[in-house]
Amino acid sequence: MTAISDRPSAARPPADAGVAMPRNRRQTELLMLAFAIVVVLFAYASTGLGLNGKVPAGLAEYGLAFAVLMLVAHFAVRKFAPWADPLLLPLAALLNGLGIVMIYRLQQAGRNGNAGNGGPIQTLSSSATAVQVMYSAIGVAAFIAVLVFIREVRVLQRYTYTLGALGLILIAIPALLPDSMSEVAGTGAKIQISLGGFSIQPEQFGELGLAVFFAGYLVAKRDVLSLAGRRFLGIDLPRGRDLGPVLIAWGASLLVLVFESDIGTSALFFGLFVAMIYIATQRTSWLLIGILLFVFGALLAAKLFSHVGARFTEWLHPFTVANINCVPGPAAHCVSSYQLVQGLYGLGAGGILGSGLGHGQPYITPLVQSDFIMTAFGEELGLTGLMAMLLIFGLMVQRGLRAALAVRDPFAKLLAGGLSFALALQIFIIVGGVTRLIPLTGITTPFLSQGGSSLIAIWAMVALLMRVSDAARRPAPQPIQDEGMTQVVRAG
């Protein structure tokens, strides 16, 4: 033996010290949260200075309100999910705060003597910031409610089919409503329910319901789905009758596409399902089937529905004068790429370091406060800021996947894995779309885009991920040695 192994280990704790309790990392969370709040406040102050050379009025009040809101969330986590991941809440707070700052900045656009496109953005009401702050508060309330009422993720498994049905209904409602109530102005997408000035996009919540349904269903059927079947060309093919649920999910996503003209969400739902079935079965064949179905569906849709084909044309030929100046209509032989190119011009104008908050012209891009908000960040914070925000998103997805890996309960594992992947996919679809990596399909940017439904749903999702990570990181109760043969077995 070597000399090293003969030495007594210095690192070994003394025998009488007992087993050290793992730390729950709540102090780290508080510190990171304080940092996130400070970054948001500086961004807010910087916006005011950039717009009119003054620190915006109400910096202290808004700052205090935002800090209190996030601290309430933090203390809820201390009380109800003390072992949860310490990074998820600060990351969510930072993104939510920056989103509010950008809405505020866009709401102020042109108010202070801009040449040319002076005046506020027409599609952004003068109370947009206040409304967004209110939605943030509701989002945090939803976050706390999830933590309070769902003490174990497993309880959701009982409501697999209920939540699945609810999810489908939520998604289907806008398609059944008249256009005047369900269409998002200027986009042709029928995805909202608007009543008396307020509107919600139910699909955002429907996505959560479907994720729970997929997780519950797949946990129950995963053995059948992963074991039964024939081997063909080195690939394990599932049985024909087991294809049913995949085809149903595929059909549902196509329905969203056809009846609600919402390509992005359609792709997101299908991607979510394929990812979850792959996690559940670990069979590559399901992945291949899913991808083939997606490609087939996309090509079919591009052929059959003009609005899908137009997305491809817009992606391939955005800079032609005809497309930029296109007035869409039944007889038009062009596709309008104006919004896409203005977003790209904004990114180009931002360059490496950006123009600085309040110094750019993001208001030129139509509906920049919604799908294109990342181009506003890219213009004013530059490549540097855009990369930082993508990394924040990436870190958030990674924490979710980490919780999924660590948790033992298969239902929780599936749900956390699926939701994390859906978050990544959503960011990929929208950021890839506005930066012309892939064809542009309208979908909200998590945390940043204006609008309440998306914000509330994403906070609820973060709460679910934190619940899962709480379960994953919670130490097993200390066995009491004196009780002889009794042993605590961790449930899983």
Place this chain on the structure above:
Amino acid sequence: MNRALSRLSLAVLIMFALLLINVNYVQGFEPSSLATKPGNARVFEQQFHYQRGSIIAAGGGGNVTIAESRPAQGSSSNNTGNTTYSRSYPYGSVYAPITGFDSVYGSTGIEQAYNKYLSGTASNLAVHNLVSLLTGKPKQGANVLLTVSAKAQQAAYQGLQNDGGHQAGVVALDPTTGAILAMASTPTFNPNKFTTLNGTKFDQIDKAYLSDPAQPLLNRAINETYPPGSSFKVITGSAGFSTGKYAGPTATIAAPQPLTLPNGNQLNNDGGEQCGDGHPPILEAFYLSCNTAFANIGMKVGGPTLQQYATKFGWNDSTLTIPMQVSASVVPRVTDKSFTALSSIGQFDDQATPLQEAMDAAAIANHGTLMRPYLLQSVQAPDLTTLAKTQPSVLSQAVSSQVAGDMQQMMIAVTQNPAGTAYQTAGPPTVGTLVIAGKTGTAENGLTNTATDDAVFTCFAPASDPKIAVGVIVKGGGFGAAAAAPIAVKIIEAYLGVKQ
């Protein structure tokens, strides 16, 4: 399930990597190409959101700002982010042919030629821009300092304005460097009218200027050519001496009145006057401006050789820029003897810009060496460091120093000999002890010579130590000595500070 989750994590990693690579490409490598794509309103608007550099006349008489950017009206001064600047030209139309204008629909003149400095996009301003960005200072363009002398320019502008509405152009050069001291054109325009940020208003003003038959936007100093008339005898004389066909100013020349050309036509001196004794020294023929004498010289030298010498003085060069493009002054290659005779006295198809007239005199003044004319003295970054500077360069050796001396002697006689054509207007009666060396020109105008003659004067001063060379052409002005010379004299006096 963890194996699948790990693989999925890898897929997520790839997705984010793709996004990051793509934004790096779009924002790191594509901005310059995106900036030139159709419909990019940001670039269009941005040019009015920072302070464009000033244009400064720095060629003597103090540094005078002739174009600057000021915060536009209605844009509050504490509004650091979105101040809109508009261009302003404090001297109105005085410097219009030099500065040109900068507008929402593009720019002309120096504004266009040195836009990259004025707008701050030149590559050697990149470091400075970065420092401004980091220190929070607003972006600012660089200042462009011109060789123009405020005193000379003011005199040139006034001289043309007081000339009774003729179309005219004038250029003054420093013969030793080629620096342009003054450049004026009339009728002219007011660049302040183009600075409106309102596109519709711009269109109206632009249309009005373009439809004006007087062509106020045309810079006659460098972009319009006129028959040089007798001022071309400077070239003919130089060719005669340089080829050795004539020994010098004292050599005699046959100057009959009239001269019968080989094609049978008769060539007269101005007013049909005798030229001395009909066989005068070339010097006398020069200061009397005898057409027949120089027609004889031209015919002896030959058309192609005459053109060759003219080219050495900068004629027939369509590539010259100052940095604005200069129209070529033309001396065609004439082989027919009769036409050569006409060409050698600045008629037939000879065409010259006022700049060319100034260059002719400058070459003679500078011992036969023609310097390249230029406007840019230096470029000054906002922190007052010099970014670029023009080094004077030789355009060509027009004639030998000895021939230049001979020509100087003859040009001095034009103003100093009581019989010289410019004795009254540019000689001792007007300017006292200052010696101006020059040559008048009175070019027949119009196909049938029915219109009033064009007046031309090319000169330099002081004759003993030339500091300024001037070329003036007044379309329809009449006699060169009467219409053009006084303008040149005013510029010279203003620049040299002889008379206030």
